[in-house]
Amino acid sequence: MLQKFVEAGYEAIDFEEKADIYIINTCTVTNMSDKKSRQMIRRAKHLNNNAIIVAVGCYAQIAKNEIEKDIPEIDLVLGTNEKNNIVKYIEEYINNNKNVENISDVMHQKEFLDFGKVTYTEKTRAVVKVQDGCDRFCSYCIIPYARGRVRSRKIGNIIEEIKSIVEEGIKEVVITGIHVASYGKDFKDGTxxxxxxxxxxxxxxxxxxxxxxxxxxxxTEEFLARLTKLDKICNHFHLSLQSGCDETLKRMNRRYNTEEFENCIKLLRKAYKDVALTTDIIVGFPGETDEEFNKTYNFLNKIKFYQMHVFKYSPRKGTKAAEMKNQISPELKEERSKALIDLSHKNEKEYKEKFLGRTVQVLFEQKEGEYLIGHTTNYLKVAVDFNKSLENTIQNVEIVNLEKEFLVGKVL
Ligand code: SF4
Incomplete structure (x- = not known):
């Protein structure tokens, strides 16, 4: 969106400065995100009472009436599909001083909304979105309602974008989407x-x-047989587990059980040397008993992820889980979260220690304090003495020390 404005001749300034137009790209993944989105809208009005205030994105998509009722100062509420034409909507609003119909029915959207080529500012790594929407309907999640059904981006457009960012010097791409595994599900040709x-x-x-x-x-074995032939794939996989207890997974409406998940882990560990496995976990899901939580803890203790992102369940209005009985107290969620974060730190340390004295390949990114930092393919953060000429290069590095935030190494 920023690029669209810049291309149309607008100047982008910091949110905290006095602007003529404020765009709040809202999030609705939790009730707290809704609250923060509303706070930002009010904050914008406070920064310049005469500015045009625009809310766009997921919260705007599903709660237009609520926003307009709670915050009458808002000028324009645009849905997730309207981002592509945001400049046009705002200019129409300015020219005609009237609000046009601007929340399209995302649930019936069949095509991927392609923003075209996007210029990236990060020096070494670019995030490339290949897919939008999700058909899974996990019981705690509002995303399918805000983003609609699976829509995949055409391969040709993705390749064209990556080629152009590689020409600009980018060496690594992160393939992203709402549910990347569903890529191609909406194509008729089996891609x-x-x-x-x-x-x-x-x-x-x-x-x-x-x-x-x-x-x-x-x-699966078939998927990995093809994946392992691709030499540029990083040996780092983030697999969202959410719970290590089958009963909880069922209530979450996740489509696998712990046995199946463990098999995937075994396949990945067999296929990729030093593979880094990371995950997301929700604690305090409605009805999670001590016994269920213990199952999760023991399962995680067995799998030993490199890193775990632990979330305390927070009810999201409009989802099945928010209506479930036996919601868990904040104190218990806190306790369970802490136990898993401690476990995550322990596993992370153990995983990193295995690399002491070894040589790894690092793509160097930027200066941090006295160091130049970068990442390995398995997402270890590595720091060496600062040397600007190494930025955006891949080097062999010997790991000599482990500090709290990163591994310290020597360029060979
Ligand atoms: S798979 Fe992910 S995005 Fe889709 S409903 Fe479940 S949690 Fe939400």
Missing amino acids: SLIDLLEEINKIDNLKRIRLSSIEPTII
Whole structure:
């Protein structure tokens, strides 16, 4: 959206400065996100009472009436599909001083909304969105209602975008979407995620392909037989587990059980040396008894993820889980969250220690304090003495020390 404004001749300034137009790209993933979105809208009005205030994105998509009722000062509420034409909507509003119909029915949207080529500011890594929407309807999640059904971006457009960012010097792409594993499900010709990755892998001068979160069920022997042939795929996989207890997973409406999940982990560990496995976990899901939580804890203790992102369940209005009985107290959620965060730190330390004295390949990104930092393919953060000429290069580094935030190494 920023790029669209800049292309149309607007100047982008910091949100805290006095602007003529404020765009709040809202989030609705939790009730707290809604609250923060509303706070930002009010904050914008406070910064310049005469400005045009625009709310766009997921919260705007599903709660237009609520926003207009609670915050009458809002000028324009635009849905998720309207982002592409945001400049046009705002200029129409300015010229005619009237609000046009601007929340399209995302549930019946069949085509991926392509923003075209996007210019990235990060020096070494670019996030490339290949898919939108989700058909899974997990019981705690509002996303399918805010983003609609699975829509995949055409392979040709993705390749064209990646080629152009590689020409700008980017060496690593992160393939992302709402539910990346569903890539291609809406195409009639059977194209799937692995077909896309095979095409991306062919791009000259691209060094690394990192997958953002993927659903475990995509990891099969057939999938890995093709994936492991692609030399640019990073040995880092983020598989959202959410719970290590089958009963809880069922109430969450997740489509796998712990046994299936563990099989995916075994396949990945067999296929990729030093693979880094990360995950998301929700604690305090409605009805999570001590016994259920203990099952989760023991399962996680067995799997030993490199990192776990632990979320305390928060009820999201409009979802099934928010209506479930036996909501868990904040104190218990806190206690369970702490136990898992401690476990995560312990596992992370153990995983990193395995690399002491070894040589790894690091793509260097930027200065941090006295160091130049970068990441390995398995997402270890590595720091060496600062040397500007190494920025955006891949180097062999010997790991000599482990500090709290990163591994310290020597360039060979
Ligand atoms: S798969 Fe992810 S995005 Fe889709 S409903 Fe479940 S949690 Fe939400």
